[in-house]
Each structure stands twice: as structure tokens, then as C-alpha cells.
Amino acid sequence: MKTKRSFFSCVGAALASTFLGAGLFGAESAAAAASIEEAFTNGKVWLNIRARYEGVEQTGLLDADALTIRTRLGFTTAPLYGFKAMLEAEDVTAIDGDRYSQAGINPGGARRAVVADPDDTEINQAWLAYATGNTTFTGGRQRIVYDNVRFVGDVGWRQNAQTFDAVSLTDKSVDKLTLHYAYLYRINRVFSDRHPQGNWDSDSHLFNASYALSPAATLTGYAYLLEFGNAVANSSATYGASVTGTPALNDRLKLSYRGEYAHQSDYRSNPVGYDTDYLALELGVIAKQGSLSLGYEELGTDNGVGFKTPLATLHAFNGWADVFLTTPADGLRDTYVKAGANLPAAISLLAFYHTFETDRGADLGDEWDVQLSRKFGKYFTGLVKYADFQSDSAMADVRKIWIQVEFVF
Secondary structure: OOOOOOHHHHHHHHHHHHHHHHHHHOOOOOOOOHHHHHHHOOOOOEEEEEEEEEEEEOOOOOOOOEEEEEEEEEEOOOOOOEEEEEEEEEEEEOOOOOOOOOOOOOOOHEEEOOOOOOOOEEEEEEEEEEEEEEEEEEEEEOOOOOOOOOOOOOOOOOOOOEEEEEEEEEEEOOOOOOEEEEEEEEOOOOOOOOOOOOEEEEEEEEEEEEEEEEEEEEEEEEEEEEOOOHHHHHHHHEEEEEEOOEOOOOOOOOEEEEEEEEEEEEOOOOOOOOOOEEEEEEEEEEEEEEEEEEEEEEEEEEEEOOOOOOOHHHHOOOOOOOOOOOOOOOOOOEEEEEEEHHOOOOOOOEEEEEEEEEOOOOHHHHHHHEEEEEOOOOOOOEEEEEEEEEOOOOOEEEEEEEEEEEOOO
């Protein structure tokens, strides 16, 4: 039974009461400060608690039952002469950490299916930012999220988010144009510091530019030059572009679309030379009652290496069962249907059907994903989610279920 850090939530609640009494907790936005004292008294404090059960059935392994509580407590100062600072602590407590494999770091979870939510406490974010005009510089441990998180994201689904020790810049000086640059010197991955691959040493550069022509079209171009000292197989150079939009068809319907292409090759210390491509196409309609889309994603292969997206929020793509967190050596083609609906009692439905094959046309399997979510008042959200991957190859069948309640203040 894991109890070594279960007090963290109690501490968070006590601090919440203290800050509420001081009038700081949940402030809408921090007013500009005229002194260091005001920078703190006008700052914003927040608390996030997420309790989740994740159950996994996977062929060849014992079932996993992960009941975890993720607590985040953070504070952002009010801006002072353009400067602003933020500190966020994060704790993940497993009620019984040996009922699942924490990606191999807990011997008691041996032979059980993996749930990548390790028991851990850490500083999740700690940064200093300076804003001048429409340009913001940020240095320190931070979240970085670009576009649809396919290439760069915070892996927000996992209890321990992915953050970056980085120096970043965002510029919006030109109307409708947003420029991003980041230099990454450390990747803090979801597996925690205790895992051998929990952190990657990095010497990486991210470039991203997006121009919003209109609701009908946003153009984005990017270059991601990734070098990882202790994960050299993931060192890669990716250059790509996308166009997305939601033009109105009439008063009741909107068209939604996405087209994206990228080319990737080995970069710097990667010992294997390869050149391959990425393609994503999605077309759908959006109405007040819901949405329906058809999509296709292709991650190519060359020289036995599949197209890589090591900094992505991978859970959002290629099925919630997380079977394809790493692209197969023969590549991956994912043809899918996505449906969303606003149901009675303020319940939101999201569902997918995927069919997978390699980039060479061999069948890999099919997957159904279904999620129901509902907000309860201002602070609580409940969620039930299910994924079922059925293999057509030598891969294992995987079923997962999640039950989650989240509090945000």
C-alpha cells in the first residue's frame, strides 16, 4: 500500500484555505504590480487535483489496476516591469503502486501491464518570463505546446506532465502571425526522474510560425531539430507545414479540415541514416449537436526506422489504447472516423474507430475508443473512457478503462 506522499493533497487543501482567506486563490488575472510586494500579493494561486482509476487488460500480462491522485499547486506573480515568475509543484500518489507496472521502476509491478503514472513528487514548472510589446521570453522549466500537439506537447493526459527545461520566445508583433522558438536543454518526461529514460539531455531547437488568414485557413510551418544525448535513436530533423480551417457552410454547419505534410531524417548523433515522410488529412462537419470527421494519418518508414514524434502528446493520436506510442519499424497508416455529440444532461461524447496497417500495407488491427464527460458546477469534471484494440497481427490485444474526477480551482 502506497501512503508515503498521500499527505500532499491535505497540505494543498490547507494552503488553498489560506490563500482563499487572503483573496489570492482563483484570481481571474494578475493586475500589474508597482513593487515586488505587489507582484506577490496580486499574484495568482491555483490548485488542481485529479483522481483516476485506469484498468488495463493486455494479452500475455497480468491485469493492471492503477488508482492514482495527481495534485498540482502553483503560483504566478503579477507582472512587474514586464517580468513574471511561476512555480508549480506536482505530486502523483498511487493508492497501491504495485497493482500496475510503473514502466518497470517498481519491482512489485513485474509482469503487470504498464500504466505510465509513476508515484512521484517534483517541481513541475519553474520559470521567469519577460514581456515587451508583443514579444515574450521565458526561461526555466515550462510547458511548451505547439499546434495540435502532434509534434510538441505536454502529454497532458498522463498524471505527470511532460515539461521542458528551455529558453523560449513567442512573438505576435505582426497581425495574425505568431512566431515560436525554443531551445530545449532537458526533456522532463512522464516517467519521472526515477526512470532511466525519465529525462533526456537535449541540444534541440524548435521553430514554429503560424499565420491566420481567416477562419477558413491557418497556415503553419515548422522545423524541429532534435538532439538527445541519452536517446540518440530519437535525434531527428523534421520540416513540415499544415493548413487548417473551419469555414462556415451555412448558419448551422461548419466544415473542418486539416492537411499536413512533413519530412524527417536522422540528425547529428543518430547512428542510423533514414529519410521518411508524414502525411495527415482530415475532413469533417461541425454542428451545434456535434461533429463527424474522417481522417487518415501516415507515418512512413525508411531503412527500418519509422517516422518519429518523440515530443508529442502521443495519447491523442493512433488510438487511446496507446499501442503505437512508438511508430513500428514498417511505418503506420491510421484510417479513422471521429464523432462528437452533445448529449442530454450536459454530457459530451467523443468516439473513434481506427483501422491500422503498416506503411507497407500489412494489417495491424482495429480499435474502438469512447469517452463520456460532464462538468459539475464550476470546479469539477467527471470522465469515463474506454479503448479496445484488437490485433490482426502478432501484437497483443489491449483493453483499457478510465474513471476520473478532476477539481480545478
